[in-house]
Amino acid sequence: MESRFHKELEELKMTILQMAALTERALEKAVHSLLVRDTEVAKEVVRGDQEVNSLELEIDRLCLKLLALEQPMARDLRFIIGTMRIAVDLERIADQAVNIAERTIFLASRPPLRFNPAMQQLGDTAIDMLKSVISAFINESEEQAIDVCQMDDTADELNVKILKDLMDYMLHDTPAIERSVQTIIAARCLERAADQATNIAESVIFIIKGVNIKHHCQRT
Amino acid sequence: MMEKTLKMESKKIDFYYGSFKALQEVSLQFHLNRVTALIGPSGCGKSTYLRCLNRMNDLIPSSRLVGEITLDDMNIYESGVDVVELRRRVGMVFQKPNPFPKTIFENVAFGLRVNGVKDRNVLSEKVEISLRQAALWDEVKDRLQASALGLSGGQQQRLCIARALAVEPEVVLMDEPASALDPIATQKIEELIHELKKNYTIVIVTHNMQQAARVSDTTAFFYMGKLIEVNATENIFTRPKYKQTEDYITGRFG
Ligand SMILES: Nc1ncnc2c1ncn2[C@@H]1O[C@H](COP(=O)(O)OP(=O)(O)OP(=O)(O)O)[C@@H](O)[C@H]1O
Ligand SMILES: [Mg+2]
Numbered sequence: 302m303e304s305r306f307h308k309e310l311e312e313l314k315m316t317i318l319q320m321a322a323l324t325e326r327a328l329e330k331a332v333h334s335l336l337v338r339d340t341e342v343a344k345e346v347v348r349g350d351q352e353v354n355s356l357e358l359e360i361d362r363l364c365l366k367l368l369a370l371e372q373p374m375a376r377d378l379r380f381i382i383g384t385m386r387i388a389v390d391l392e393r394i395a396d397q398a399v400n401i402a403e404r405t406i407f408l409a410s411r412p413p414l415r416f417n418p419a420m421q422q423l424g425d426t427a428i429d430m431l432k433s434v435i436s437a438f439i440n441e442s443e444e445q446a447i448d449v450c451q452m453d454d455t456a457d458e459l460n461v462k463i464l465k466d467l468m469d470y471m472l473h474d475t476p477a478i479e480r481s482v483q484t485i486i487a488a489r490c491l492e493r494a495a496d497q498a499t500n501i502a503e504s505v506i507f508i509i510k511g512v513n514i515k516h517h518c519q520r521t
Numbered sequence: 522m523m524e525k526t527l528k529m530e531s532k533k534i535d536f537y538y539g540s541f542k543a544l545q546e547v548s549l550q551f552h553l554n555r556v557t558a559l560i561g562p563s564g565c566g567k568s569t570y571l572r573c574l575n576r577m578n579d580l581i582p583s584s585r586l587v588g589e590i591t592l593d594d595m596n597i598y599e600s601g602v603d604v605v606e607l608r609r610r611v612g613m614v615f616q617k618p619n620p621f622p623k624t625i626f627e628n629v630a631f632g633l634r635v636n637g638v639k640d641r642n643v644l645s646e647k648v649e650i651s652l653r654q655a656a657l658w659d660e661v662k663d664r665l666q667a668s669a670l671g672l673s674g675g676q677q678q679r680l681c682i683a684r685a686l687a688v689e690p691e692v693v694l695m696d697e698p699a700s701a702l703d704p705i706a707t708q709k710i711e712e713l714i715h716e717l718k719k720n721y722t723i724v725i726v727t728h729n730m731q732q733a734a735r736v737s738d739t740t741a742f743f744y745m746g747k748l749i750e751v752n753a754t755e756n757i758f759t760r761p762k763y764k765q766t767e768d769y770i771t772g773r774f775g
Contacts, residue, residue, distance in 0.1 A: 304772055372731050374758045374770045511760025 306371050313363050317384050320356040321435045324391045331398035332424035338409040346402035353395040360388040383508035390497040397490040404487040423459040427491045430498035438505045449502040456495030463488040526553040528722040534588030543569045547748045556723040558733035561743035567726045571694050575611035612690035616697040618677035620669035625661050628669045632688040655683035656713050675706025695725040711736050734758045742766045
């Protein structure tokens with residue numbers, strides 16, 4: 302039995318998936334532009350943020366309407382609350398992508414720093430976490446969501462490693478300080494994006510199981 | 522919340538209408554100062570179960586109950602139980618308001634008279650208390666001698682609640698008490714239930730999920746004569762354990 306209300310829930314799901322797809326693309330492009338110093342792609346990321354923002358507003362509006370008019374229960378209620386939270390985190394990830402793109406535009410106008418493979422790894426980890434968590438949401442997979450939570454440590458470690466490397470670098474090469482700081486900021490954005498993907502994983506688990514695992518993400 | 526005190530309990534009861542088994546192994550506990558909501562699709566046995574709790578089904582020929590229902594420590598189906606006294610202790614409010622074609626005063630005083638109260642002052646006092654408890658006093662205090670049939674539907678339902686309360690029951694059973702009422706009257710009944718639970722044990726059948734969510738502490742979901750799930754109302758409506766419960770309360774049934 303497919304009620305009008307459940308069709309609207311499907312529509313909400315489609316909207317958040319669209320937002321997720323745009324966010325995923327923004328993060329991929331931002332990381333790519335950072336690594337290959339591509340100013341054009343970076344500018345695309347900055348311009349594209351508007352669309353993510355308006356989708357967040359649209360999701361907010363849909364959720365508010367469904368809560369007020371349908372008084373949803375149980376799974377439906379959890380889905381709507383979870384979706385609202387996920388939209389907030391997606392919007393923040395898209396903002397991290399914009400921030401990275403802005404660092405890229407600065408860095409591309411200066412001589413390149415020594416290549417650091419940890420940066421590539423951190424970018425890959427953040428993107429991987431975002432993709433996995435979207436897939437966990439689509440498939441309602443608790444397993445997959447838990448895996449995402451557990452990847453967060455890797456992102457933290459890579460960020461620390463990059464920070465140490467660049468601090469060391471700055472000590473020996475003072476003219477590179479400004480570029481190093483910008484790169485540290487970019488790494489920090491990726492680490493934050495990974496945190497936000499972890500938040501999304503927690504929301505996915507909340508939708509599936511109705512339990513809040515915030516602040517202690519682990520197998521239940 | 523206060524400690525839970527067990528007031529009534531059914532232990533694995535089966536109930537038959539002739540050869541038709543309408544209830545199967547239903548075990549439920551009801552606590553003092555708690556509201557329990559019974560929910561489930563039409564025909565699942567909610568009203569049947571409710572009527573078992575004060576032996577209203579006794580009136581139905583060839584019906585039969587197997588198992589035990591206790592009120593405090595008494596098995597209410599034991600031989601020798603005074604059914605009139607049982608129904609005084611376990612009162613009932615029906616879906617459709619059913620006032621007697623008498624005055625407002627006499628409607629409320631009815632149960633007291635049946636129980637042998639004759640003193641005019643005692644009657645007046647108890648009628649007033651009951652009408653106040655049912656949040657109807659202010660609306661009718663100036664026309665106690667008018668016919669109850671002249672009241673609105675919502676007022677009639679509160680009058681029936683006052684009538685049920687007048688005999689000072691311990692448990693109040695309500696079978697869809699607000700289903701025939703408008704939102705304002707419904708809200709009054711719901712507020713009333715919140716008030717009443719300070720003194721009584723309440724069991725309410727309702728088809729309105731939001732109402733069950735609003736008024737009850739515990740919710741029991743019935744399906745095809747079986748109790749599928751019982752839990753704190755908050756849990757039932759946010760994360761029920763069983764798929765059947767979830768499908769029912771989210772309107773995905775059938
Ligand atoms: N007096 C009776 N004689 C025979 N069968 C009955 C009698 N009363 C109820 N039944 C049957 O018992 C089952 C449970 O009925 P009951 O009235 O308890 O359901 P309910 O859950 O209260 O439904 P509703 O939500 O429609 O009020 C139904 O199949 C019904 O047809
Ligand atoms: Mg019924």
